[in-house]
Amino acid sequence: MLYHIFQETALRNFTENVFLKMGCSVAHATLAADVLIKSDLRGIDSHGVARLTGYVRLWEKNRINTQPNIKIIHQTATTATVDGDAGLGLVVAPFAMQIAIEKAEKYGSGWVAVKNSNHFGIATYHALMAVEKDMIGFAMTNASPLVAPTFSTERMLGTNPMCYAFPAGNYPPLVVDLATSTAANGKLEIAQRKGENVPEGWIQDKDGNVALNPADLKNGGSLLPLGSDREHGSHKGFGLGATVDILSAVLSGASYGPWVPPFVAFLDPLDNQPGEGIGHFLGAMRVDGFRPKEDFKHHLDNWITRFKAAKPINPAQPIIIPGEPETIAEIDRKLNGIPLIDVVVNDLNDLAEKLGVSKLIGEG
């Protein structure tokens, strides 16, 4: 596959220009671009600018409102529900997390459920907003149905990610951010593009048989919950995906389960929606609500040091602390630029032409 390298600033400017052309305010365009670029910087290529054309297509179908009136519709001292007014999740989720942080500053913790939103990018972005304030950040979202419950052939849940982020002392934040399916959909797309099979346990075909060909997913198959099969705990992955769906949507008034509106614009949402749009759930807890923050950070550093020293199976492959590879990618890509594959660059430049913004020019 061919790559081109782009400096962060060039990619950021391009992305802002696209959001501005969609009718976003300067503040919203800047924020939405920041979320996408953070994903590319951290090496989560599937959730960065590669998704930009997807957002544009949803906007073209009037499924994204680029001038939303995002507001709190229900609250207590430490809880709130936000109506995203069909806005970009990329701006709705930071709005909601800001509320959670303000409540946590006053009362120790804050929790915000969001309805009527759209795809919010990487959960890590939102959880890290809390970490910057010496809080523990939580972020989750439901998503287009692709995952079948244990014992079912029907796509009932999204890959429904959950993220927990913790502030450390000398180390970068410890970030646990995981799809509750065995494999993320992006990995299937990569395998299909390369014409390769996927490992047993990632997907099943439309009848619930073991499947290795990623094309089976498009032909009525489904992703499997984390655990892959009952014997290896897929009911646990299903339970985690269900938890994300209930906290994000049943609690907020968003749509849930098989009714979650698809991210791809060529599929229309089902009729008789039980809620509005997709849902998120965001939270922040002050570390010093439990113990002095220096103590917490000291012990989290000690935790990380001890786990990094855990005896490896193979000395060439040390233990990976959650979030560590993404932090390393971020340092590298800030310095050396962000690689994008040809197909993404071409997509973005077709988009540039259509919308009348300056094209991307890579460095090699």
Add this chain to the structure above:
Amino acid sequence: MLYHIFQETALRNFTENVFLKMGCSVAHATLAADVLIKSDLRGIDSHGVARLTGYVRLWEKNRINTQPNIKIIHQTATTATVDGDAGLGLVVAPFAMQIAIEKAEKYGSGWVAVKNSNHFGIATYHALMAVEKDMIGFAMTNASPLVAPTFSTERMLGTNPMCYAFPAGNYPPLVVDLATSTAANGKLEIAQRKGENVPEGWIQDKDGNVALNPADLKNGGSLLPLGSDREHGSHKGFGLGATVDILSAVLSGASYGPWVPPFVAFLDPLDNQPGEGIGHFLGAMRVDGFRPKEDFKHHLDNWITRFKAAKPINPAQPIIIPGEPETIAEIDRKLNGIPLIDVVVNDLNDLAEKLGVSKLIGEG
């Protein structure tokens, strides 16, 4: 294997008598027995009265204080840290959850980290305390190190369960309660007792090789995180186990990772403990902090109805809603009694003789 059937009340009285002999107050003995009996009623045989001899042995080694002064040592409006004073987790955790519930009644949510505690039984018990008040309940705990991180041979984490419980309307509560390892330790013990191999992906041997013989676990092997191997997402199971450890212990001041004091009394805790005892993390959020509780319950019922109707792979095996098998067991066992295997009954009656309490007499 031979079973004897015991009525709930008989088992409850027996268990209370044991805790009284250990020096617990009547209130503590009643509560601790209630937690264990709830586990047996719900069919979680590994965490019920079968554990009673384990608690007694820890008490005999002065590792459990049966007259603890459990107290809040740090708090904000919605957060608190509790020192369990080396008490039974079976009474410390309900104390902490009660604080979380009271904070949630006032401010919408409440979160309590616990240090210096012991094994708290099933997480479900504590989370359901919140559900009874129309709140969402959260409960997690760290535990004796048995699970190796991805790429490691070293036992660094417990099976660290997490539980989320939600109040429904016409259905019983939806309860997601899962060990963050692929298989719970109890399943290994059952396989070993029967002399059977376990499925690939549950354990590894001391060198990190695939292992099928449960004896390999005792010989320096380890349980695998949910996902089993890197290709199937074991880094996610590791991340979830890490999250439980950090929220339960790094946040509260309990011991964490490989330092968590072992549940088995024949193993002494490691030197240079970084904290005190084992840790828990408990939380409660008012449903009506987000939307009217009738709306939430109506939509959770709708969620459950729709998921129960998800197309099955095999019509003889319908989709299982999280917590449903345990609810069915509870109804059945309240009516028809609780089956205990011979080896457990003999253990308990040896204990009865030693402590001078009335023996258990089964019904068949």
